[in-house]
Amino acid sequence: MTGLTALWLPILLSAVFVFVVSSIIHMATPWHRDDYPPMPGEDAFRAAVRPLRVPPGDYMVPRSRSMDELKSPAFKAKMDEGPVMILTVRPNGEWGMGRNLALWFVYSLVVSVFAAYVAGRALPAGAHYLAVFRFAGVTAFAGYTLALWQMWVWYHRSLRVTLLSSFDGLVYACVTAGTFGWLWPQ
Numbered sequence: 286m287t288g289l290t291a292l293w294l295p296i297l298l299s300a301v302f303v304f305v306v307s308s309i310i311h312m313a314t315p316w317h318r319d320d321y322p323p324m325p326g327e328d329a330f331r332a333a334v335r336p337l338r339v340p341p342g343d344y345m346v347p348r349s350r351s352m353d354e355l356k357s358p359a360f361k362a363k364m365d366e367g368p369v370m371i372l373t374v375r376p377n378g379e380w381g382m383g384r385n386l387a388l389w390f391v392y393s394l395v396v397s398v399f400a401a402y403v404a405g406r407a408l409p410a411g412a413h414y415l416a417v418f419r420f421a422g423v424t425a426f427a428g429y430t431l432a433l434w435q436m437w438v439w440y441h442r443s444l445r446v447t448l449l450s451s452f453d454g455l456v457y458a459c460v461t462a463g464t465f466g467w468l469w470p471q
Contacts, residue, residue, distance in 0.1 A: 287405040287412075289398070291470045297400050299425075299464035300393040303457045307389070320446045339374050346370045367392055371440050389418055393457075396428035404469075412468040422462030430454030 289296075311317055324330055347363040349355035404420035430451045437447040 287410050295465045295468040296397040299397045299461040302395045302460045314359045320381040341374050344372045367443035400424040410470040417469045418462040418466040421465035422458045426458035429457045438441050
């Protein structure tokens, strides 16, 4: 068993490395460029929705208020008529990246702490690189990837985006695992 305090350096550096790699993936490669294509008739949609002053939040359209309503012919007609949407509304104004980047780094730290905890409970100081890589890597992969698939299952997120983001998660997991293997206490 290896304590978390002995793993502070791989925890911190793996989060930094994941942050850098994710920045490269999203800024220097084209594979996420088409994750969110423009909505057909975007200007007309914005003009139609703007007067509603929808507050920031997550919405489902149409949305039943009860199981009975969900089974009603009127609700079925709404579903058949469309549009059927799950929509996230953000606050108006420019999208500042500072908060998002800070939260992403904190998230990466949390994933690294979990990877450290699992690997540290399973392995002693001086463990072989590949053993450390395996435990830290599978834990980091779970942290970066598995929740993406429930969004695909339940909310019909794009399979393409889910697969690409899962590949990103695999890269982040390998970066995390490699950092832990490299800096594992002897």
